[in-house]
Amino acid sequence: MPTDAPSTDSAAGSNAPVEPDFDTVVVSGIQPSGRLHFGNYFGAIRQHIDLHSRHEAYYFIVNYHAMTTVQDADALREHTLDVALDYLALGFDPEEAALFCQSDVPEVTELMWMLLNLIPTSRLEKAVAYKEKVNAGLTPNAGLFTYPVLQAADILAYQGTLVPVGADQKQNLEIARDCARWFNHTYTPEEPLFPVPEPHILDDVAVVPGIDGQKMSKSYGNTIGIFDEGKTLKKKVMNIVTDSTPLDEPKDPEACNVFALIKLFADAETQAEIADNYRAGGYGYGHAKKALLQLITENFADARARRKELAARPDYVHDVLKAGADRARATVEPVMAKARELAGLVSAR
Structure with a gap:
């Protein structure tokens, strides 16, 4: 490589040729x-x-x-x-x-x-x-x-x-x-x-949390597949790591891995409602996981049906x-x- 070649973005230099416009x-x-x-x-x-x-x-x-x-x-x-x-x-x-x-x-x-x-x-x-x-x-x-x-x-x-x-x-x-x-x-x-x-x-x-609370990654083996369904999906959702706060006590939704996933799928009104339930007490992590399971199932329902049709072709x-x-x-x-x-x-x- 020529020694005077630019080596970083900032090193393009004022003497570099003007780059022409390219289509996006x-x-x-x-x-x-x-x-x-x-x-x-x-x-x-x-x-x-x-x-x-x-x-x-x-x-x-x-x-x-x-x-x-x-x-x-x-x-x-x-x-x-x-x-x-x-x-x-x-x-x-x-x-x-x-x-x-x-x-x-x-x-x-x-x-x-x-x-x-x-x-x-x-x-x-x-x-x-x-x-x-x-x-x-x-x-x-x-x-x-x-x-x-x-x-x-x-x-x-x-x-x-x-x-x-x-x-x-x-x-x-x-x-x-x-x-x-x-x-x-x-x-x-x-x-x-x-x-x-x-x-x-x-x-x-x-940052999408995995089942164990770390960043979701195949490397960590903590993923929920886009097209997981049925017992496989339910088992993964129910295994999401949570803390040990008792059912009756208020909980912080922003500190919960389940709620972090709920926010990805739920509209603003549903998010607010579930967050209020967390803070009010009497709403357990099991309730939140069931709500998440329903949101996931509904969100990918059409895509899941299309995928099955495509897999047959x-x-x-x-x-x-x-x-x-x-x-x-x-x-x-x-x-x-x-x-x-x-x-x-x-x-x-």
């Missing part, structure tokens, strides 16, 4: 490392579906990323199709935006290699996910180490300009921004090929993913042809 293109991915849960829904999926009909958008199931932790082929296939089913059931319209598998656009990994040769290893050593593994005494694999660069390639290949992320993921987007600048600075300073993507920070995203789901991949590759191929030309990669094709 929304890009985001979701990892198929297990069944999707409330944390995924309120943290990302709900916003993805809101944005996908308002801008040109590419949403990909990041099965390459999942390989950093999932080495079971059958599980990866199952989780990938589950994600597709979940998105479609929750309202994703494949006529509005592309939904596809990351691995169906191999040009992205080619771009990743180009970017790897521009980014210093010291930049990746500072990545939060990598540092957390090292600090925990674990030995992260090279896939996790280079994860942010593949994420950058995912964004830049589609000339993405707007990336929905939680505040805790902003660092990876900063690496993508750096990668865009490094490539443009190195190969095409007069007419940048890649826009510098902007974060669409999801400030209103609540696997050919349709595969067709959606294929059409999305075709649309994605049609966008990526001319971008990568230009990237190869700028980098000096000779092609006989």
